[in-house]
Amino acid sequence: MKRNRIFLVILLVFAMVSCGFAKKTFDDPEKDKTLVDLISYVLGRWHFDPQDINDDFSENVYNDFMEAVDPMKRYFLASDVEEFSQYKHKIDDEIREPGVQFFSLVYDRLVKRMEEAKVYQEEILASPFDFTVNETINRDYEKMTFAKDVSELKERWRKELKFSTLANYDIKLEVQENKKKEDAAYEIKDDETLEKEARKSTAKTYVEFFDLMDDLERKDWFSIYINTIVEEFDPHTSYLAPQDKDRFDMSMSGxxxxxxxxxxxxxxxxxxxxxxxxxxxxxxxxxxxxxxxxxxxxxxxxxxxxxxxxxxxxxxxxxxxxxxxxxxxxxxxxxxxxxxxxxxxxxxIEETYAKSAVVKKGKRTFGIINLPKFYVNFEDYNKRNAASDVKQELERLKEQGMEGLVLDLRNNGGGSLKTVVDMAGFFIKDGPIVQVKSSVDGKEILNDEDSRIQWDGPLVILVNELSASASEILAAALQDYKRAIVIGSKQTYGKGTVQNIVDLNRFVRGGDGNVGALKLTTQKFYRINGGSTQLEGVKSDVVVVDKYSFIDVGEKDQENPLPWDRIDAADYDLWDGYIDYEETIKRSKQRMANNAQLKLIEENAKWIKNRRDDNEYPLNYAAYKKESDADEEYAKRFKAIADYDTKLTFTSLPYEELLMKKDSSLQSKRQAWHEDLAKDVYVEEAINVLGDIQINNIKKKKRSVVRG
Missing domain, CATH: 2.30.42.10 (PDZ domain)
Structure with a gap:
């Protein structure tokens, strides 16, 4: 099989790199250079689309690293940046002939400038702020240049600290006014006292901030530097330092x-x-x-x-x-x-896992499964994973008389490829699920080869702009089969690439310590119709606006994404279980076009976008309060979004109700989830669609369906 050949390639790379790095130890002052050498070697030979390490590459790394270490431009001076810029077109040379002069220079200067910044903020916060002065702060850091001298840098710090203190002052003033309303005897503090308390709160925040910064060691900043290099290949290739690799494994297995x-x-x-x-x-x-x-x-x-x-x-x-x-x-x-x-x-970690609820609409019973991610234990697939859990929830919902299913993949960023292939097979008899293309092995089709069907009834998949990767594979496959109706954003995230974890410790003989791992893009996946989800994502059958609709959050908005392309379609047969698939979609679109709740959500989304784009803030309290009150007043019109009532009833399955008797926190979490679902216009429409879908009962009798 092709996957076996990929494994052999891994072993070959391992053998080559082991020989090349056998005399390096990762326990001497040269270990940073060695890590750069090792990672660039693996990237150049195994990445799906290796990049040319040239002056353009070097300049991109330079700019990205400067953005990473000082995004708000509140540490470095223009003279520092001028000194750093001598390496703008030399980082590629340092990668080829391992060196870390650029990193070392920037890191040492950053530590020095951070220590100086501590002094600035202490000096500034020692004196009261005058909130009657008419001045503003611009927080569009991308367009901002580095300060030309210490005086200009201190002025930036003064405005940042004043802005934080102004916000604290406003909160304290509001709290005080509310207490006075509740208790006429409450003694009002004067403005001078409130301003002093607000400065104290700001100082405490920054003490904690610098304490966290002090926790970062050279190796932590070096990990950031390495990632600016590897992310030039694509947004999803990344270096995982030892502690990051542990967190990644934990997040994937839950x-x-x-x-x-x-x-x-x-x-x-x-x-x-x-x-x-x-x-x-x-x-x-x-x-x-x-x-x-x-x-x-x-x-x-x-x-x-x-x-x-x-x-x-x-x-x-x-x-x-x-x-x-x-x-x-x-x-x-x-x-x-x-x-x-x-x-x-x-x-x-309970919030990692799939959860389900029974949905009642009148006398009809439906089910909803929320899947936060496609989780798996990489060391043992037979342990708890997304596919086995969803299968179990399907059986439990069927026992409750489920007539239709909503699979909620909103905000699901993906995960294990194997779990999504297995899961798609729960809803079709057999056939291709996704096509995978490797630069080494070409194209491979991953199939559902199990003719059993866990659920052959009406199916709706909910997505949004943050549904990515494995979520897109599942939504795309079931959409191509016309097995499910996809409701959600204009398009999903648009991540059509596959990553593998490469343990770098295996590539070095005689080394001590843990050097981490590389999450490496090795493949692209394609729909069974031949199109890629890369950049374009999955287009919903029924498009509905949401809070992300006017914000740049997709793959196309990231740096260095791989391009969209197409390959030949796989052979597959459309699902024959529905008799009014297109008509159901048409009716749903008509409902959504006239939905007042969605129109309000769209207005809110546009308002949020406009507020995000406004980077100028007043530092005069009267102007700040006027603007704040205007925003608060305008925001009241959106209160109806949270007050919406779908008239649907949501309950937990019997097995969870038993668990809740022993775990009150689980009960409160599920209650909060059910309350959110009861206000969810997208879930409401999904249930409407399930009610509209007509099953082809003649074809249904011929299919093999798993029961119980």
Whole structure:
């Protein structure tokens, strides 16, 4: 098979790179150069569309790195940039003959300028701001040039800090006025006191910001630099530093091994801002959001003080293999200190996974499945994955008498290719699902070879501009078969490329430590009709406006996307289960064209776009308040969007209702989801379409359908 040949190519590359880098160790001062050498070698031989490493490439890397390290132009001076520019057309030379002079120069200067910026903000915030002065701040940083001298740079900082303080002042003033309305005896603070408190809030924010910046080490900034290089090949090729690779695996599988808590960096330690439902910390009933971890001890070892420690390093100490124990010294919300021992376990991140609900419209019963991503465990496909979960939800919904299904792929950014091929097969008898083209092996057609059908009833797929990659494969395949009606944005995201994870540690013999991985674009995928979803995405059968309609969020709006193209269509037969497919689409379009809720959403989307494009803000409080009040008044007209009522009823499946008796947090999450669905005009129309679709019962009897 072609996939086996790809594996052989990987092994060949591994053998070649191992030989080429056998004497490098990644444990000496030259390791940055070696990493550049290794990554450029792999990119040049394995990327779907390798780029020429020339002066144009160098200039693009230069510009992107400057944008990445100082996007708001509040650190570097014009003289710094002039000095850096000597490397504008030399980075390609540094890649070919590994060198990191450009990076080292920029990094060292950035550290110096950040230390100076700390002093600026402390000096500026030591004195009161005058909110009666008529001045403005322009925050269109892309068009802004770098400051010509320190005086100009300080003035930029002054305006930024004043703008933040002005916002804090306005909030405090509003809170005070509301308290006075509730309690006539409440003592109003004078403007001077409120301004001082607002400056204090701003100072606290920036202390925390610089604390986070101080956590970033040279290796973190070097990862950013490496990514500006690899992203010149395409937007989805990226370098994953060791901690980023761990996060990627966790996000794709929806699982981690640890205590089950999300942490934030704080000066006093690692603050718990969420305890993950069902995890060890949650089961212990001894830890809650707001607690701060001060010390961490492994079994049989002395505790390690994590106050002031990098958050990533603290997390490494807290996480650990399933079954091991960790002892935490915790400052509770009430100020008391407790020492708590927890046995680590496998933690499932519930919001990663598919969830479903029963939908009632009058006497009719429908189902909805929300799929946030096409998740998978890369090490073991038989473990929990998107396809197996959706299959299970289908069976559960059928048991409730489901007459039609809504598959919600909105905001689903994609994931595993295998899960989407398996999932598409749940809705057709057999046939091609997607075509994949490799620069090495040419074209391959991925088929559903299982003749069983999990669901042969009416099917609607919901998408938006953020439905990408695997979501587009599924929507495109079922649209091409005319198996499903796609409702949503004018087009989906437009990501028609396939990435593989390459473990760079395997390419170096004799090296110590973890050097990370490369997420590499190796293939493009195509619809079974031959068209690519790259850039163009999937065009909805029924187009409806949403909040993203006037904002540039798609693949075509990214830097360096691969081009659109077409290949030959695969052989496939249209679905014969509907008798009024086109008529149903026509009726839906007519309803949507006259929908008052959608017209209001469109007006809101245009208003949001206009507000985003306005980069000039007043620093005079009277002008700021006038503009703010005008926005708030105009925004009231959009309150009806959140108050919309579809008159649909949503309930959880019986198995979830049993879980809710033990987990109140799950109950609150599902209740919130159901409340959102009940206000969702897109779901409402999807249910209308399901009600309109007429099944070809003669053909249906001839198909093999899985029941139960």
């Amino acid at each position: 699982t981690l091994e640890g205590i089950g808590a999300r942490l934030q960096k704080r000066t006093e330690g690692a603050k718990i801002f969420e305890v993950i439902s069902g995890g060890p910390a949650w089961r212990s009933k001894k830890i809650e959001a707001g607690d701060v971890i001060l010390k961490v001890a492994q079994e049989g070892e002395e505790p390690v003080d994590i106050v002031g420690m990098r958050l990533d390093d603290a997390v490494k100490l807290i996480k650990g293999p399933k079954g091991t124990k960790v002892t935490l010294t915790i400052k509770k919300v009430d100020g008391s200190i407790e020492v708590i021992t927890i046995k680590r376990d496998l933690v499932e």
